[in-house]
Amino acid sequence: MNTVQPGGEVRIVLVGTQHPGNIGSAARAIKTMGLERLVLVAPERYPHADASAMAAGADDVLADAAIVGSLAEAVADCALVIGCTARSRRIQLEELSPRAGAARLLDAVGPGAPVALVFGRERTGLDNDELQLCHAAVHIPANPGYSSLNLAAAVQVLAYELRVALLERAALPTGGGDGHREPLASHAQLEGFFAQLGDTLDDIDFHKGRAPESALRKLRRIFLRCGLDEREVRLLRGVLADAQRMARLAGASGGERR
Structure with a gap:
């Protein structure tokens, strides 16, 4: 076999x-x-x-x-x-x-x-x-x-x-490199990232009253073409978490998004 x-x-x-x-x-x-x-x-x-x-x-x-x-x-x-x-x-x-x-x-x-x-x-x-x-x-x-x-x-x-x-x-002959590769992010991990990305864009008022669907579809395609691994998704989610934290602080200090 x-x-x-x-x-x-x-x-x-x-x-x-x-x-x-x-x-x-x-x-x-x-x-x-x-x-x-x-x-x-x-x-x-x-x-x-x-x-x-x-x-x-x-x-x-x-x-x-x-x-x-x-x-x-x-x-x-x-x-x-x-x-x-x-x-x-x-x-x-x-x-x-x-x-x-x-x-x-x-x-x-x-x-x-x-x-x-x-x-x-x-x-x-x-x-x-x-x-x-x-x-x-x-x-x-x-x-x-x-x-x-x-x-x-x-x-x-x-x-x-x-x-x-x-x-x-x-x-093909084997050899060359140590063969180590960071695991690609799973579909569920990517969907979690995209959900957080959508929430973050809402938090920072990125859409300015426009329908969010078009921008989110385009952003999905950009990130999916990258073949993100698990470590990269964790890094990006950390960036989003900081952006969400700053948006909450701005709201708590009395600033209003326009």
Whole structure:
């Protein structure tokens, strides 16, 4: 058995899957590429006989699949989350090719630092709130005249790119550097930082009466592109805490923000 696969650290997440057969086909697709970790977010019909039938031998992947109620729960401990989408202007995410997306995921994965590749519903994909939880998007450049990919086919394409990238990296010579890397911040740690950032902007009256959503979306994208590690998030949160403390002191001294 090939040992280049990083265990369960690469997580395939299916959100709101409507047809149970697609769950089984996706399990088969990832097992053929050496992946093993499947997470189901609020599937419409599961467990189901069709899922077991379409798994065609990947019953162990189905048996070990986690079922959770929300995408936020599925990726809370992940260092990187990439959503598979059609091209969209709804949410401005960095857009990656399948090959670049696979490389980005493998750059981020590590012991105790899982990564997630997220697929949406068959008919409607990921909604805006779910896309906001992704750090980047990956788009499969299908035939523009007939670009509708079955969910399991999309999973197979991206699982293949991950497999190829893993095999190529396994063939590279090792050495150079001590291999130490500060762990990337988890999804939950980043969301905590963004919540504090939003509160701080309110505390210092940054928005001046304007709707805060646009500025917060842009700031999220800036910080997500940086690939912040845990130490950097702690530093940034310390800066925000000081800014909040100064804002409280200014208010207590009778100063009014204008």
